[in-house]
Each structure stands twice: as structure tokens, then as C-alpha cells.
Amino acid sequence: MSAEPTPAIEVRGLSCSYEDVPVLENVSFCVRPAEIFFIIGGSGCGKTTLLRNLVGLEKPTQGKVLFKGRSFTDADPAERREMLRTFGMLFQSGALWTSLTLSENIGLPLEEYTDLPGDEIREIAAFKLGQVGLSGFEQHYPSEISGGMQKRAGLARALALDPGIVFFDEPSAGLDPVTARNLDVLITQVRDTFGTTIVVVSHDVDSIFGIADRVIMLDRSKRGVIAEGTPTELARAGANPKAVEFLTRRSVRPV
Amino acid sequence: MPETLELAPARATARAAEGSLQVDIGGSWRLQDPSPRWHALLGPEKPASVRLASPEVGSWDTSLVVFVGEALVWSRESGIPCDVSALPDKLVGLARQFEGSMQSTERIAHAQSLVVDVGISTRHALRQARGFLQFVGECWIDSTRFVLGKARFRWGDCLLEMQKCGAMALPIVSLISFLVGVTLAYSGSIVLKRFGGEIWVADLIGVAMTREMGALMAAVVLSGRTGAAFAAEIGSMKANEEIDALSVLGISSVRFLVLPRVLALGLMMPLLAMYANCLGILGGMAVAFGTLDIPPAAYWVEMLTIVDMSDVTVGMIKAVAFGLIVGLSGCLRGLQAERNASGVGRAATSAVVTAILLIIVADAVFAVLFHALGL
Numbered sequence: 001m002s003a004e005p006t007p008a009i010e011v012r013g014l015s016c017s018y019e020d021v022p023v024l025e026n027v028s029f030c031v032r033p034a035e036i037f038f039i040i041g042g043s044g045c046g047k048t049t050l051l052r053n054l055v056g057l058e059k060p061t062q063g064k065v066l067f068k069g070r071s072f073t074d075a076d077p078a079e080r081r082e083m084l085r086t087f088g089m090l091f092q093s094g095a096l097w098t099s100l101t102l103s104e105n106i107g108l109p110l111e112e113y114t115d116l117p118g119d120e121i122r123e124i125a126a127f128k129l130g131q132v133g134l135s136g137f138e139q140h141y142p143s144e145i146s147g148g149m150q151k152r153a154g155l156a157r158a159l160a161l162d163p164g165i166v167f168f169d170e171p172s173a174g175l176d177p178v179t180a181r182n183l184d185v186l187i188t189q190v191r192d193t194f195g196t197t198i199v200v201v202s203h204d205v206d207s208i209f210g211i212a213d214r215v216i217m218l219d220r221s222k223r224g225v226i227a228e229g230t231p232t233e234l235a236r237a238g239a240n241p242k243a244v245e246f247l248t249r250r251s252v253r254p255v
Numbered sequence: 256m257p258e259t260l261e262l263a264p265a266r267a268t269a270r271a272a273e274g275s276l277q278v279d280i281g282g283s284w285r286l287q288d289p290s291p292r293w294h295a296l297l298g299p300e301k302p303a304s305v306r307l308a309s310p311e312v313g314s315w316d317t318s319l320v321v322f323v324g325e326a327l328v329w330s331r332e333s334g335i336p337c338d339v340s341a342l343p344d345k346l347v348g349l350a351r352q353f354e355g356s357m358q359s360t361e362r363i364a365h366a367q368s369l370v371v372d373v374g375i376s377t378r379h380a381l382r383q384a385r386g387f388l389q390f391v392g393e394c395w396i397d398s399t400r401f402v403l404g405k406a407r408f409r410w411g412d413c414l415l416e417m418q419k420c421g422a423m424a425l426p427i428v429s430l431i432s433f434l435v436g437v438t439l440a441y442s443g444s445i446v447l448k449r450f451g452g453e454i455w456v457a458d459l460i461g462v463a464m465t466r467e468m469g470a471l472m473a474a475v476v477l478s479g480r481t482g483a484a485f486a487a488e489i490g491s492m493k494a495n496e497e498i499d500a501l502s503v504l505g506i507s508s509v510r511f512l513v514l515p516r517v518l519a520l521g522l523m524m525p526l527l528a529m530y531a532n533c534l535g536i537l538g539g540m541a542v543a544f545g546t547l548d549i550p551p552a553a554y555w556v557e558m559l560t561i562v563d564m565s566d567v568t569v570g571m572i573k574a575v576a577f578g579l580i581v582g583l584s585g586c587l588r589g590l591q592a593e594r595n596a597s598g599v600g601r602a603a604t605s606a607v608v609t610a611i612l613l614i615i616v617a618d619a620v621f622a623v624l625f626h627a628l629g630l
Contacts, residue, residue, distance in 0.1 A: 052499075056502070056503070057502055080505070084503065087503060089500070091500060093496055095495060098492070108504075108506075109506075112505075157500075
């Protein structure tokens with residue numbers, strides 16, 4: 001075990017609640033560097049809440065989140081900002097800033113964290129947009145492009161600062177199967193090219209089997225992790241019945 | 256025969272037979288038509304057993320399922336056997352489901368005791384107060400950082416907001432302040448005529464507009480026009496996770512969204528108030544000339560005998576404060592909005608209410624303050 005590298009993300013005994021209702025209790029897991037890690041589970045099991053706790057949008061009631069061994073939960077504002085700089089996040093809706101063009105959307109993180117001149121920022125933005133297949137859309141506003149393109153632009157923005165960790169909140173939600181698979185390919189490319197650690201919240205079984213290295217499954221009644229492993233391990237007979245049911249899309253328990 | 260059954264109204268007849276109750280169901284059962292209820296059918300004395308049959312039932316829907324289901328629930332609760340073997344299987348299956356759902360329905364108490372309600376409201380109020388203080392604190396920190404030159408400021412956004420809340424508000428501010436001048440002149444002249452002092456309408460309007468009404472009217476217009484727009488804009492950004500996207504990047508939403516807007520209002524408001532003063536005085540002048548036969552020159556000269564720089568300054572100070580209030584309450588309500596469409600609407604409404612409330616309170620505080628200072 002001692003040979004294991006420092007995990008990219010370590011969650012220790014995390015508990016969180018939503019409006020005083022406990023959602024997750026005592027959740028612990030590790031994400032290894034350069035791994036594509038999926039958080040799966042049925043609706044309302046706390047996947048998105050867990051993700052929001054990981055990126056600091058919500059404060060856990062108990063427990064800690066560590067990035068590369070440094071505590072994020074107790075970090076002071078300056079340290080926290082420095083750690084946030086190494087994150088990218090693709091929101092479910094893309095969450096592009098509607099009042100800015102795609103180029104400005106991608107340029108904003110660069111403007112905030114670097115002293116690059118304006119023309120270089122625009123060049124980087126165009127390059128990042130090209131990486132996700134959106135060349136030529138620099139001057140479009142988010143409302144002028146389709147939902148799938150908005151997600152890809154959101155990914156370009158998440159990648160703007162060459163982050164070490166990228167979080168995805170239900171990347172395939174609302175996309176047609178082909179676009180969703182293309183996004184999966186993009187995710188894998190990002191990992192392979194930059195060695196980025198990827199955390200995905202999803203319930204898209206095709207994505208899970210397609211690209212996930214490791215999976216944890218959350219459950220609403222247990223308020224925590226009920227299974228952990230590779231997708232094939234979890235789908236094998238003998239694993240947690242809920243995980244088998246989820247991954248094989250078949251009911252294995254009597255209704 | 257089917258046609259007559261289709262047309263016949265729903266009915267259920269009960270007859271006693273050797274201590275047991277035989278219920279015959281017939282007619283066509285539809286939710287939109289009146290149909291019998293199980294409990295109305297039962298007499299005062301309890302039968303030993305119940306048997307349901309449907310010799311003449313036509314088409315049926317959930318209404319009949321509810322009837323039979325209620326019979327099953329009643330049977331379970333009272334312990335009286337209920338024989339439904341003569342009913343169609345499909346109907347019995349659905350009625351059993353109905354019975355099951357009655358069993359599993361947990362009563363969630365939405366109404367609580369007074370103590371619990373008071374507790375919840377107190378916590379809510381405390382949380383609101385905390386949110387407000389946190390917001391004010393963030394604004395303070397970010398604006399000092401900006402003043403000290405430590406933080407980037409989005410001047411482009413600020414200029415755009417200045418155009419939206421300043422230049423584009425001119426028509427409505429003109430109309431309203433002109434009409435306020437007219438109204439004040441008419442009501443003032445009623446009293447002043449009695450003393451033969453119509454000319455003092457000029458003094459009345461001059462003082463009222465510069466000290467009070469100019470800033471107040473501009474603020475009320477802007478709270479409805481701009482404050483609500485801020486809340487709706489920021490609220491929908493929140494619903495769309497755009498605010499979260501800023502936080503994940505470590506960008507302060509106060510610096511990015513609030514400061515440019517609040518500063519724009521703080522800068523534009525005195526200008527708008529000054530403009531409103533002029534239009535109000537013009538409105539008074541028009542009434543004085545039209546109905547009181549006071550020439551504009553005389554009106555102007557009379558007004559200058561009482562209005563001086565201190566009055567204008569008082570108005571301008573108020574205008575800056577009102578501008579900040581409108582901007583801050585709009586942004587605060589936007590950031591507090593719930594993440595859905597109705598949340599955005601509520602945010603806009605409460606932004607206007609908060610802004611107007613705080614403006615009136617601030618106006619009263621200023622009145623006392625300036626009185627004490629002798630301004």
C-alpha cells in the first residue's frame with residue numbers, strides 16, 4: 001500500500017446535508033492521479049451534492065477533502081484560491097456566462113489568473129475552442145449555439161487553465177447518444193494528453209462502461225458509498241445487488 | 256343493451272340479505288360525473304359480511320376503482336369480510352392497489368405547532384440576517400481591495416450598466432419628475448392662495464424637489480427599473496449555475512457582478528436626481544405660469560431666494576445613498592434567489608420591496624441627521 005502515490009483527491013469521513021436533511025454520512029474514498037473516476041447512483045442519492053462539496057460550493061458538515069494531500073476544507077482563502085485554480089468544472093447546463101461570447105467565456109479564467117495580453121488570451125481561447133471542435137464560434141454568444149455545443153464550450157472553459165483535475169456534472173444529460181459518446185471521447189483525450197484526473201458524476205451506463213477506470217456507487221438509503229471498483233467488477237454477479245441492477249439495467253431483486 | 260348501460264348514470268344499491276350486505280354496481284362510472292361513495296351507502300348497523308357484484312356495469316374508470324378500493328379499506332379497518340370475487344379481475348386488481356396506496360400514505364405534517372413554527376421562523380430570520388451581513392462584508396472587502404488597487408475591476412461592465420441604468424432611464428425619470436413638480440404646484444397653490452402668496456409655490460417646489468423629491472423619485476423609478484433587473488439577471492445566472500461557475504474558478508461574484516452594478520448606480524443616481532430636480536422645477540414653473548399667472552423669470556428669482564447649494568448638496572448625498580441601496584438590494588436578492596424560474600420572479604419582487612423600504616428608512620434617517628447638522 002505504501003507504494004501507492006498520493007491520491008489526487010482524498011475524501012475522509014465526509015458528511016453533508018441539504019437544508020438540514022442529511023444527504024451523505026461518513027463518505028470516504030480516494031481518486032488516483034490521472035484516473036477517470038465515476039460517481040454513480042440513482043436520482044437523489046447525493047451525487048451532485050458530493051460533487052458540490054468536492055469543489056467547495058458547499059461546506060461539509062463533517063470530514064475533509066484533500067487534494068494531493070493538502071486539505072481543501074480547512075484552507076485559508078488565498079490557499080483555497082490557489083487550489084481552485086487547478087480545478088476545472090463542467091456543469092450540467094454548461095453554465096457559460098450568457099453575457100459573454102465564447103471567446104470571452106474561455107478568456108475570463110485566463111484574465112483572472114494570468115497577466116497575459118489580450119491578444120494572447122484570445123488566441124488561447126480560439127485554440128481551446130478548436131480542441132473541442134468549436135473553431136469559428138469564438139464570437140458567438142452561448143444562446144446562439146446548441147446544447148451539445150454549449151457543453152463542449154463549457155469543457156473548453158474548464159480546460160482553460162490546464163487544470164490538474166476536471167469535474168463533470170452529468171456530462172451526457174440532455175445530449176443525444178452520439179454527442180454524448182463524442183464528449184466521452186473528448187474526456188478520454190483530455191486525460192490521455194494532459195494526465196488530468198477526471199471525476200464524473202453520471203448515471204449514463206454507456207459512459208460508465210465506455211470510459212470509467214473506477215466507480216463508486218452512492219445509495220440514498222445508506223447515505224453513502226455502497227460499492228467501489230471497476231465497472232466490470234461492480235456488474236459481476238456477487239457484487240452489491242443494487243450496483244448490479246444499476247449497471248446491467250435489469251432488476252435483480254423482487255419488486 | 257350496451258348503449259343503455261353507457262348512458263345510465265353510475266349507481267350502487269345496497270340490500271340486506273340474511274345479515275350480509277349485497278351491493279350491486281351498475282351504470283357507467285366516470286370521474287367527471289357524480290358517482291356514489293362507499294361510506295354514504297352504508298347504513299347505521301354493521302353487516303356481518305359484504306358482497307360486491309357488478310351485474311350491469313358499463314364503462315368505468317378510476318371513480319369505480321376508488322369506490323371498490325374504499326370498500327376494501329373499510330373492510331380491513333372494520334374487520335368485516337368483503338367478497339369481491341364477482342367483480343371483474345382488472346377492477347379488483349386496481350382496487351387492491353388503491354387499498355395498498357392508502358396504507359402506505361404517510362401523513363407528512365406540513366402544519367406544525369406554534370413553537371416549531373416560531374423556531375423555524377427565527378432560524379430563517381437569523382439565516383437571512385447572516386446572509387445579509389455576509390454580503391455586506393464581502394462587498395466591503397472587495398470594494399476596499401478595489402480602492403487599494405489590489406483587485407481588477409470590470410470597467411466595461413460598469414460602463415454598460417451606467418448606460419442601462421442612467422441614459423436609458425431618462426425618459427421615465429423626466430416624465431415622473433415633471434409630473435411630481437406639477438402635482439406639488441397644484442396642491443401647494445391651494446393653501447398658498449388663501450394667503451395671497453401664490454408666488455411661494457416657487458419656494459415650495461424648489462425646496463421640495465432639491466431636498467427630497469428629486470432623489471426620492473429617481474430612486475423609486477430606478478428600484479423598479481434597475482433594481483428588479485439586477486435581481487432577475489443575477490437570479491437567472493444563479494439558476495443557470497453561472498454563479499457556481501464563478502465560485503469554482505475562485506472569482507468573487509461580488510467583485511464580478513455586484514461592484515460594477517452598484518458603482519454604476521452610485522455614479523448615475525446623483526446625475527439622474529439632478530436631472531429630476533430640473534424637470535420638477537420646470538413642471539412647477541409650467542403650472543405657475545399657466546394657472547397662477549406667475550412669469551417664469553419671477554418664479555426663478557423667487558426660488559433662488561430660498562434654494563441654495565446646501566439644499567442641492569443634501570439631495571445629492573441622498574441620491575448617492577439611494578443609488579447604493581437600490582444596487583445592493585437588487586444584487587443581494589438576486590444572489591439569494593432560489594434556483595428556479597419562480598425564484599427569479601420572487602427575487603425581482605423582493606428587490607423592489609427591499610429597495611423602497613430601505614430608501615424610505617434612509618430618507619427618514621437623513622432628515623433627522625440633516626436637521627441636527629442644521630443643513
